[in-house]
Amino acid sequence: MSVGELPNRQPASLGSTFGAGDLPTFYASADQHSNRCQSRYLLLQRFQPGGLASAGIGGTTSWKLFGGQFSAAIAMVGFTLAAIARLSLSQQQPETKWFDGRAAAESTKTLAWRFAVGGEPFKVNVTEQLAVTTFTNRILELTQDLPSLDSPAGNHTQVTPAMRQLRGRDLHDRQTAYATYRILDQQIWYSNKSNWNEVRSSRWAAALLTIDVLGATAAAARLAGWIQLDLLGIAATCSAIGVAWLQAKQHDLLSRTYAVASHELSAIHDRLQMIHDEAEWASEVEQAEEAISREHTLWRASRSSLR
16 A cells, blocks of 8 residues: 555444444554654655755756855755655664554454454354454464554553444344444545545646656757756756655555455445355455455555565
């Protein structure tokens, strides 16, 4: 999903009264960790092109202010900001921490849903003690990958009362809650993000085309002797930075990927309505959660390939 986006998903409800605070404590920790690292990464990413653009402007102009080389100062500051951002990204690795935190949060949410609605490996016909033990062991495995997470305030509970309550309902109630608050919630999220990325892709394409046209116009004007200011370097720098940013954000790819995920979840939502057996239900929930996890795995793989 991004520097394109993964999205900071808002926690889906497990029922009409089930909110973010009813998910396992580890979810809140991993989600907050991921959001902080994502914000830091995107901030540093913006400093790099911003600094380089400033350096490009300073390098292609000869402005003077108060008797000093103002353009040279702009270039120096721009290169310095870009270097600091690049060094911070290399040393702090916020992108990797963002991905790891998001993976842990999404894995925890998947486990919570499987437990709450009786999906594999938490069938409702197994004892609650065995289901809880299996669940807490899975959460413990996830915590090993992120040992430095801060603990959120409040009750530190992994198997929450709301999860137990939904698990205790009949099959029809669990089906309704899962289809509405998990599958449909995710399907709408992917659909909205697909449209959002499609709009951003179109806007960036238009912006880059405008820069190219302006650059060509400036070149023609200088060739004709109408202007002396060197705008070609500025246009070329801005165009190159825009192309690099667009490749990093992957708006076009994400738009298509999210659209496919939305259609798949829509089909899963319809298929869930036709199940009337607990064993079949447990297997179907497992397949649905694997479909959701698969999209996230593909997003992480696509982001790793750009490093």
